[in-house]
Amino acid sequence: MMKHSNPFLALLHHGRAGLLPSVCARGSSPINLYGRRHQSTADRSDGLPLSGLRVLDLSRVLAGPFCTQILADYGASVLKVEQPGVGDETRQWRTSGESQMWKDEYPLMSLYFAAINRNKRSITLNLKSKQGVEIVKRLARDSDVLVNNFVPGKMDEMGLGYDQMKQENPRLIYASVSGYGADGPSKARAGYDAIALAEAGLLHITGESQGPPSKPGVAIADLCTGLYSHGAILAALAQRERTGLGTKIEGSLFESSLSLLINVGLASLNLDRHKGAQGRRRGKRLGLGHPNLVPYGGFESKDGRMVYVAANNNRQWQGFCRILGVDGLGQDPRFNTNDGRVEHRAEIDSILQKRFRQKTKDEWMQAFDGSGLPYGAINDVVEAVEHPQSHARNMVVEIQDFEAARDGVLRMLGSAIKFQDAKMGVRINPPLLGEHTSEVLATLGYNEDKILELRESGAI
Numbered sequence: 370m371m372k373h374s375n376p377f378l379a380l381l382h383h384g385r386a387g388l389l390p391s392v393c394a395r396g397s398s399p400i401n402l403y404g405r406r407h408q409s410t411a412d413r414s415d416g417l418p419l420s421g422l423r424v425l426d427l428s429r430v431l432a433g434p435f436c437t438q439i440l441a442d443y444g445a446s447v448l449k450v451e452q453p454g455v456g457d458e459t460r461q462w463r464t465s466g467e468s469q470m471w472k473d474e475y476p477l478m479s480l481y482f483a484a485i486n487r488n489k490r491s492i493t494l495n496l497k498s499k500q501g502v503e504i505v506k507r508l509a510r511d512s513d514v515l516v517n518n519f520v521p522g523k524m525d526e527m528g529l530g531y532d533q534m535k536q537e538n539p540r541l542i543y544a545s546v547s548g549y550g551a552d553g554p555s556k557a558r559a560g561y562d563a564i565a566l567a568e569a570g571l572l573h574i575t576g577e578s579q580g581p582p583s584k585p586g587v588a589i590a591d592l593c594t595g596l597y598s599h600g601a602i603l604a605a606l607a608q609r610e611r612t613g614l615g616t617k618i619e620g621s622l623f624e625s626s627l628s629l630l631i632n633v634g635l636a637s638l639n640l641d642r643h644k645g646a647q648g649r650r651r652g653k654r655l656g657l658g659h660p661n662l663v664p665y666g667g668f669e670s671k672d673g674r675m676v677y678v679a680a681n682n683n684r685q686w687q688g689f690c691r692i693l694g695v696d697g698l699g700q701d702p703r704f705n706t707n708d709g710r711v712e713h714r715a716e717i718d719s720i721l722q723k724r725f726r727q728k729t730k731d732e733w734m735q736a737f738d739g740s741g742l743p744y745g746a747i748n749d750v751v752e753a754v755e756h757p758q759s760h761a762r763n764m765v766v767e768i769q770d771f772e773a774a775r776d777g778v779l780r781m782l783g784s785a786i787k788f789q790d791a792k793m794g795v796r797i798n799p800p801l802l803g804e805h806t807s808e809v810l811a812t813l814g815y816n817e818d819k820i821l822e823l824r825e826s827g828a829i
Contacts, residue, residue: 417444435595441488493803569626674730
């Protein structure tokens with residue numbers, strides 16, 4: 370079998386000029402490393418917008434892997450580097466009762482890991498070994514993007530910092546994700562989602578008005594940092610088209626969380642600022658409500674189910690009053706403007722809550738149907754994933770050949786973004802730990818004896 374000096378080229382069916390190094394556009398016939406059981410849909414990225422992009426993923430847990438999964442879903446070839454024998458710690462993050470769905474011989478697989486690592490390949494490298502570091506450098510020479518989430522300074526200590534890596538590949542986009550950023554008094558602190566949300570003020574404004582701060586049900590800080598980072602990577606690739614050079618990108622959980630304060634943050638920064646820090650607005654919890662709009666929230670119906678409604682303008686307010694049968698409320702001059710409604714939030718919410726309790730959730734859904742007004746039931750997770758709209762938009766996909774699952778089936782959430790001219794899907798199953806190590810090393814020119822030597826030494 371023919372080997373290629375470019376390991377990523379061996380993972381691609383064909384390259385593309387433009388965003389990628391010129392080596393990717395050569396007409397060499399690549400090695401097909403796609404095993405049959407990885408072909409969940411069509412194991413090709415042809416036609417996807419990032420087809421041919423090569424991403425070296427040294428990140429773990431959530432923010433970094435979520436970023437690289439988005440790139441992978443869009444067609445990038447993503448190579449995930451994991452610690453030998455252990456891997457990404459989320460491989461062991463199983464929820465209650467989950468272990469029964471996995472075969473006993475696959476202890477390092479979980480739904481958490483699978484949720485953010487599809488369409489990637491896994492290799493194991495010991496980055497504390499010289500051989501492991503050298504292999505990363507060789508892979509980076511032919512990569513477009515490198516993503517990591519080590520504590521600031523750690524990559525430099527290993528000889529894999531940006532200044533070192535740009536010597537290996539001046540076109541490399543080097544993206545770092547951390548808890549607090551590369552400088553400042555908190556730079557060395559470990560970054561965890563809920564801690565970032567807490568320190569950025571988001572937990573303070575989340576929860577019921579008379580209750581304690583509350584944590585969102587998913588890791589918002591991690592997910593938003595991954596989203597921000599993937600967008601920054603695409604921007605850096607566009608910049609590279611003009612300059613021919615890569616760059617370094619930094620994202621942090623704290624900064625992402627702080628940026629999400631949006632209108633609440635600006636209210637604190639600007640209103641009552643003459644009163645000093647003690648007199649400024651600190652944000653308050655409104656439960657399901659909105660700080661700037663009324664009505665905007667969830668109301669309990671006759672059968673105990675919650676219906677969420679929102680009125681962003683006076684036209685919608687009048688429409689809600691008609692459907693709810695409270696026309697008198699709509700004619701009250703105190704409530705003719707949003708300012709007036711916000712001022713009388715408690716009174717309006719109380720009246721609406723009494724009205725909503727007079728019909729069931731389904732009756733209200735039928736009443737609002739076709740009105741053009743914003744409304745919806747507060748669904749549980751089963752209702753959400755089985756919603757007709759979820760299936761109509763391919764937001765639930767099923768893998769029939771997942772080796773680690775006892776019944777071979779893994780249902781996944783689909784990509785939130787659709788491209789008109791490309792089919793999204795699971796091209797590569799979430800990988801087993803180190804599943805592609807030997808194949809990737811073979812493309813670097815390592816023979817079986819050398820690979821065995823590296824394995825026995827603990828380097829891979």
